[in-house]
Amino acid sequence: MGNILCGVDIGGTKLSVALVTDDGKVIDKCLEGDHTEKSECGLTDQIKFNIRKLLKRNNLTESDLCGIGIGCAGHIRFSDGTIITTSNLKGFKGYPLRREIQSGFEVPVILDNDANAQAFGEFRFGAGRGYEHMVFLTISSGIGAGIIINKSLYRGFTGTAGEFGHTIIEPGSDMMCTCGNKGCLMAVACGMALPHLFAKKLHEGKISKIELPADFDFSKVDGKLIKHGLDIDDPVSQEIVSEIGHYMGIGIYNIFQALNPQLIVLGGGLLSWGDIFLDKIRKTFYELARDMIFDPVEIKLTEIGPDAGVIGAASLSLGKC
Amino acid sequence: MGNILCGVDIGGTKLSVALVTDDGKVIDKCLEGDHTEKSECGLTDQIKFNIRKLLKRNNLTESDLCGIGIGCAGHIRFSDGTIITTSNLKGFKGYPLRREIQSGFEVPVILDNDANAQAFGEFRFGAGRGYEHMVFLTISSGIGAGIIINKSLYRGFTGTAGEFGHTIIEPGSDMMCTCGNKGCLMAVACGMALPHLFAKKLHEGKISKIELPADFDFSKVDGKLIKHGLDIDDPVSQEIVSEIGHYMGIGIYNIFQALNPQLIVLGGGLLSWGDIFLDKIRKTFYELARDMIFDPVEIKLTEIGPDAGVIGAASLSLGKC
Numbered sequence: 095m096g097n098i099l100c101g102v103d104i105g106g107t108k109l110s111v112a113l114v115t116d117d118g119k120v121i122d123k124c125l126e127g128d129h130t131e132k133s134e135c136g137l138t139d140q141i142k143f144n145i146r147k148l149l150k151r152n153n154l155t156e157s158d159l160c161g162i163g164i165g166c167a168g169h170i171r172f173s174d175g176t177i178i179t180t181s182n183l184k185g186f187k188g189y190p191l192r193r194e195i196q197s198g199f200e201v202p203v204i205l206d207n208d209a210n211a212q213a214f215g216e217f218r219f220g221a222g223r224g225y226e227h228m229v230f231l232t233i234s235s236g237i238g239a240g241i242i243i244n245k246s247l248y249r250g251f252t253g254t255a256g257e258f259g260h261t262i263i264e265p266g267s268d269m270m271c272t273c274g275n276k277g278c279l280m281a282v283a284c285g286m287a288l289p290h291l292f293a294k295k296l297h298e299g300k301i302s303k304i305e306l307p308a309d310f311d312f313s314k315v316d317g318k319l320i321k322h323g324l325d326i327d328d329p330v331s332q333e334i335v336s337e338i339g340h341y342m343g344i345g346i347y348n349i350f351q352a353l354n355p356q357l358i359v360l361g362g363g364l365l366s367w368g369d370i371f372l373d374k375i376r377k378t379f380y381e382l383a384r385d386m387i388f389d390p391v392e393i394k395l396t397e398i399g400p401d402a403g404v405i406g407a408a409s410l411s412l413g414k415c
Numbered sequence: 416m417g418n419i420l421c422g423v424d425i426g427g428t429k430l431s432v433a434l435v436t437d438d439g440k441v442i443d444k445c446l447e448g449d450h451t452e453k454s455e456c457g458l459t460d461q462i463k464f465n466i467r468k469l470l471k472r473n474n475l476t477e478s479d480l481c482g483i484g485i486g487c488a489g490h491i492r493f494s495d496g497t498i499i500t501t502s503n504l505k506g507f508k509g510y511p512l513r514r515e516i517q518s519g520f521e522v523p524v525i526l527d528n529d530a531n532a533q534a535f536g537e538f539r540f541g542a543g544r545g546y547e548h549m550v551f552l553t554i555s556s557g558i559g560a561g562i563i564i565n566k567s568l569y570r571g572f573t574g575t576a577g578e579f580g581h582t583i584i585e586p587g588s589d590m591m592c593t594c595g596n597k598g599c600l601m602a603v604a605c606g607m608a609l610p611h612l613f614a615k616k617l618h619e620g621k622i623s624k625i626e627l628p629a630d631f632d633f634s635k636v637d638g639k640l641i642k643h644g645l646d647i648d649d650p651v652s653q654e655i656v657s658e659i660g661h662y663m664g665i666g667i668y669n670i671f672q673a674l675n676p677q678l679i680v681l682g683g684g685l686l687s688w689g690d691i692f693l694d695k696i697r698k699t700f701y702e703l704a705r706d707m708i709f710d711p712v713e714i715k716l717t718e719i720g721p722d723a724g725v726i727g728a729a730s731l732s733l734g735k736c
Contacts, residue, residue, distance in 0.1 A: 169707075169709060171709065171710075178709050226572070227571060227572055243564060243569060248564060248674075249675070250548060250674055250675025250676065251547070251548055251675050251676060251677040251710055251712075252675055252709045252710045253675070254675045254707075254709065255673065255674050255675035256673065256675075257672040257673070257675070257707075258672065258673055259672075260672040260707065261668075261669040261672050261673060262584060262665050262668065262669060262703065263583060263584060263586065264585075264586060264587075265584065265585060265665060266585075266587070273707065274705065275703055344583050344586060347582075347583065348582040348583060348669070349673075351578040351579065351580075351581040351582050352576065352577070352578070352579055352582060352670075352673055352674075353569075353571055353576050353673075354570070354571025354572050354573055354574070354575045354576035354577075354578070355571065355572060356572040382583065382596055384595065386490075386575075386578075386581065386594065388490060388492065388499050388573045388575065389492075389572055389573045391572075
């Protein structure tokens with residue numbers, strides 16, 4: 095087998111397939127946005143087709159690949175490469191995606207949760223290089239995470255370890271997560287919480303500097319709108335970022351107490367909020383952890399950048415090189 | 416080296432030293448209750464003396480031992496065998512106990528947190544036999560835990576992983592933990608919470624069937640008093656057990672989401688409350704986990720019994736046999 099990696103990132107808006115060097119650089123990639131409309135077979139064929147297309151246009155063959163890594167949002171049973179549930183795609187409940195892709199290739203195919211893939215990418219090529227134990231958290235519309243223990247991904251029994259987003263940190267909260275529970279980290283501290291928080295602040299009489307139409311649909315409040323609010327010194331946006339930063343600080347403190355990692359790496363869309371967000375996360379974390387930090391714990395930003403999805407997915411096949 | 420294990424359990428009320436077979440049976444042990452008054456050197460000498468005494472009275476020599484395992488409550492830096500902090504003993508901050516004990520013996524000495532030791536004992540000899548990933552939780556006056564990942568203890572960077580007791584699950588709580596934070600699992604869901612909860616219930620006008628003197632010191636409310644309350648159908652005790660069970664259910668749910676273990680084993684004094692407690696823990700856990708359990712998760716009681724402290728400590732040396 096060769097030493098080029100292939101990464102497939104099945105996202106909520108884009109299907110990305112890339113060829114990646116074994117030191118984590120994207121050689122070539124293709125992006126498509128119509129994959130969420132496809133059937134199980136349709137998406138499987140699209141992935142196979144795109145991998146072959148990329149190989150061909152780079153004058154490569156399958157024998158140049160180490161393996162194919164696929165990252166997909168949702169609950170993945172790692173042992174048999176099955177998508178148990180995913181909210182991005184239609185169907186795909188209990189779908190053996192790894193087996194279906196593997197049927198088209200000789201090189202090993204690995205399917206994992208997208209946050210696990212990014213965590214491993216970060217560990218191999220990014221902020222986590224050289225660390226033994228680290229946790230990667232992605233904070234965007236939802237919260238995903240991956241755990242590196244003893245320089246390997248820790249996936250747990252089914253393969254769903256690292257679902258810190260579903261840990262309950264505010265049992266009395268009225269904020270509901272897509273999982274059906276109230277008060278889990280994902281309900282209170284990511285993009286999902288923004289519509290509720292924004293509407294609540296206005297309802298409490300807070301004045302926002304963001305100009306909104308009279309019939310504004312609050313379900314449209316997202317990280318970008320809040321970023322715009324920060325840019326114009328909107329006090330409502332600042333309060334929301336502070337509140338979410340506070341909860342993320344608690345979430346990271348809980349991870350610190352549970353797993354005692356050396357490093358926590360943060361990625362995801364909400365980090366574009368900048369220092370006001372990161373400072374609040376760190377402030378809450380250090381206020382809680384205080385004299386219980388016996389060896390330095392670092393909280394860093396992702397370093398593998400905008401191609402984190404495919405680079406992470408590609409990194410999954412590194413053990414197969 | 417031989418195949419007999421030596422376990423030392425430095426508890427809050429007793430110092431226990433035992434010889435244990437390599438299948439987890441206590442051969443002989445000695446208990447002393449004066450160790451918490453001793454100096455660092457005094458306790459070190461007491462441990463060395465008791466190990467030698469036990470060997471002698473069983474017609475054994477050091478060459479019959481695999482190693483000596485020591486379990487101690489508190490934060491332990493595993494890499495250098497140092498007690499960082501412990502609330503049971505006077506002094507011992509940054510004390511290199513492993514090195515000091517090792518100076519008296521040729522066989523390897525291992526020092527670890529007492530809950531880690533019990534977790535490993537449970538994995539090798541108790542409810543965790545044959546599992547790959549498990550978490551052990553001990554619920555008594557405080558909460559301790561140990562994590563088994565890939566059939567090994569996972570200790571984290573410093574050695575303090577598994578401090579689920581200090582994870583925040585009720586940020587708005589007024590209940591304070593010894594760590595200085597409010598609303599961590601230990602503040603709301605173990606023996607430490609009982610005085611506050613009991614006084615609060617009476618203050619709210621609840622009537623307890625437990626007969627208490629007029630000048631009763633509520634700081635004396637402990638697990639045994641609540642157990643007595645359960646035995647006489649005291650509604651206040653029942654409410655408290657239900658409340659603590661609910662929070663423990665949340666704590667265990669959070670562990671499930673974070674680590675996706677196959678098994679969670681519960682031990683510690685409060686489990687003597689019986690089914691009313693365990694049923695509430697399980698009820699809350701399953702209500703939260705619902706359709707997110709994709710492979711069975713077991714919640715079991717400890718099986719290594721009253722000698723769990725020394726058996727767990729002894730098990731630490733198993734890797735050295």
